[in-house]
C-alpha cells in the first residue's frame with residue numbers, strides 16, 4: 001500500500017507530493033527546547049508523520065548545524081524511497097559554485113540518500129545568482145539532487161535565476177505564507193501556479209497560534225476537525241501549494257496529518273479566506 005494518501009500533482013517535477021509536508025526547524029537542536037527528549041523521540045515523531053502520509057520532509061544544512069539532516073536520514077530508513085520527497089537547502093554563505101557542490105554532497109551524506117529538491121535558502125547578494133544556478137544544474141547531472149529551487153525570493157529574483165538556466169528550470173519556491181501572512185498571494189503564488197512549479201509554505205500554522213481560534217473551531221465542528229486541521233486543509237485547497245508545518249510531538253504530527261483526506265467546502269474555504277483578510 002502506498003504511503004501517500006492525499007497528494008498533489010506538480011508539473012515541474014512531473015510527479016506527486018503529499019498534500020501536507022513536515023518542517024524540521026528545531027528538530028535536532030538549534031535552539032533550546034524545553035521539550036527536548038532526544039534524537040530517538042524526534043525519529044519516532046518523523047516516522048509517525050511519514051507513516052500517516054506526510055512524505056515530503058523539509059530540512060536544511062543550517063538546521064541543527066547539520067544534525068537535523070542526520071535525524072531525517074535515520075527517520076526515512078525502511079520507507080520506500082521513491083515515495084518520499086526530501087527537501088534540503090544551502091545556506092547563502094555557501095552559494096559559490098564549489099561551495100554549493102560541497103554543501104549538497106555533505107547534506108546527501110548526512111541524509112544517506114539523494115535530495116529530491118535542493119533550495120538556495122536565502123538570496124546571497126554577494127554571489128551572482130547565475131553562479132549558484134550553474135552549480136544546481138551540475139548537481140542534477142551528477143545525480144546528487146533531482147530538482148532545485150529558491151527560498152525567500154520574490155518574482156523578480158525568481159525570473160533572474162530562471163534567465164541563467166539553459167538545461168533545467170527552477171522547480172519550486174519556498175516562502176513564508178499563512179492565513180496571517182499573505183504577501184505572496186498576489187505575486188509569487190500565482191506566478192508559481194502559472195509556471196507549474198511547487199510552492200512550499202513555511203510557518204503555515206504560525207507556531208500553533210491558530211489552535212484556539214474560535215472562528216476556525218466553529219467551522220471545524222462541522223467536519224469533526226480541530227482549528228489547526230481547518231487551517232492546514234485551507235492550504236490544501238490552493239493549487240500547487242504544500243504547507244510544511246513542523247511538529248516535534250507525536251500528538252501534533254497526528255493532528256496535522258488529520259488535515260488530509262477530506263476537503264473544506266468551497267463556501268467554507270471562501271469564508272475563512274475573507275475572515276482573515
Ligand SMILES: NC(=O)c1ccc[n+]([C@@H]2O[C@H](COP(=O)([O-])OP(=O)(O)OC[C@H]3O[C@@H](n4cnc5c(N)ncnc54)[C@H](OP(=O)(O)O)[C@@H]3O)[C@@H](O)[C@H]2O)c1
Nearest residue numbers: 023024025202203204205206207208245246247248249252
Ligand atoms: N525556508 C526558510 O527560510 C524557512 C524559514 C522558516 C521555516 N522553514 C521551514 O518551515 C517549517 C515550518 O515553519 P515553522 O517551524 O517556522 O513554524 P510552524 O510550522 O508554523 O510552527 C511550528 C510550531 O507549531 C507547533 N505545532 C505543530 N503542530 C501543532 C499542532 N497540531 N497544534 C499546535 N501546535 C502545533 C510546533 O510545536 P511542537 O514542535 O511542540 O510540536 C512548533 O512549535 C520549519 O520547520 C522549516 O522546515 C523554512
